[in-house]
Amino acid sequence: MKKGTLKQILLITDGCSNSGEDPVAMAALAKEQGITVNVIGVMQNDTVGEEGRREIEEIALSGGGISQIVYTKQLSQTVQMVTRKAMTQTLQGVVNAELKQILGKTSTIEDLPPEKRGEVMEVVDELGETVDLEVLILIDISGSMKDKIPTVKEALFDLSISLNSRIGKNRFSIFTFPGKRGDADKILDWTPKLDSISSIFPKLTSGGITPTGPAIRAAIQQFSVKKSRTLRSWISDDDEYIEETGF
Numbered sequence: 499m500k501k502g503t504l505k506q507i508l509l510i511t512d513g514c515s516n517s518g519e520d521p522v523a524m525a526a527l528a529k530e531q532g533i534t535v536n537v538i539g540v541m542q543n544d545t546v547g548e549e550g551r552r553e554i555e556e557i558a559l560s561g562g563g564i565s566q567i568v569y570t571k572q573l574s575q576t577v578q579m580v581t582r583k584a585m586t587q588t589l590q591g592v593v594n595a596e597l598k599q600i601l602g603k604t605s606t607i608e609d610l611p612p613e614k615r616g617e618v619m620e621v622v623d624e625l626g627e628t629v630d631l632e633v634l635i636l637i638d639i640s641g642s643m644k645d646k647i648p649t650v651k652e653a654l655f656d657l658s659i660s661l662n663s664r665i666g667k668n669r670f671s672i673f674t675f676p677g678k679r680g681d682a683d684k685i686l687d688w689t690p691k692l693d694s695i696s697s698i699f700p701k702l703t704s705g706g707i708t709p710t711g712p713a714i715r716a717a718i719q720q721f722s723v724k725k726s727r728t729l730r731s732w733i734s735d736d737d738e739y740i741e742e743t744g745f
Contacts, residue, residue, distance in 0.1 A: 503630040505533040511638035515710030524714035525561030535561025574653040651699040658692035681712035
């Protein structure tokens with residue numbers, strides 16, 4: 499059975515946006531187009547501050563994704579956790595929407611009997627391993643991120659390795675912001691692996707403003723966007739899927 503494609507923007511930043519459109523509004527636009535926005539706030543010895551923390555949480559909430567604030571030493575495992583958890587969360591949302599269509603407006607996975615709930619979660623887990631995944635990584639390279647860039651590179655390389663075990667195809671792209679001549683620069687086009695990042699990252703220079711909203715807008719334009727999907731649309735053979743899951 500052919501599965502659909504999960505689309506994610508993974509925003510890695512350490513501060514507040516200060517130029518261009520509202521990043522929360524841009525994250526909402528991404529969600530409308532079927533793209534989940536996840537945000538990782540990176541600290542070293544400092545903190546992201548209350549304003550930064552609030553913006554990170556609001557971007558992820560508006561984008562239907564997950565937010566996490568971590569120290570640099572925890573970044574690698576956090577990037578992997580957020581990416582996988584967001585996949586499960588997105589698929590659960592699709593399943594819940596389908597259940598509401600079938601069982602009523604208030605029904606969710608949690609409302610099912612334990613046995614049925616387990617069966618549905620098995621379906622979610624299977625989809626998480628078999629759907630194709632597109633992750634556009636959006637990296638803040640403003641001045642305060644300078645010392646954190648090497649850790650970001652290692653975290654992304656580990657992410658690529660950890661997702662290699664999936665059956666579904668993985669594709670990654672990397673954008674940085676602010677760009678040299680605009681809001682964001684594409685430094686890596688869509689690729690199944692992130693092996694080449696070792697040659698890309700040493701060339702990055704930090705500094706400038708933090709146009710998070712315009713950068714998210716630029717990221718959205720890199721996806722072949724579609725409208726929200728139903729559970730049936732994730733799998734081309736609907737009848738077989740419905741029969742197998744008992745819906």
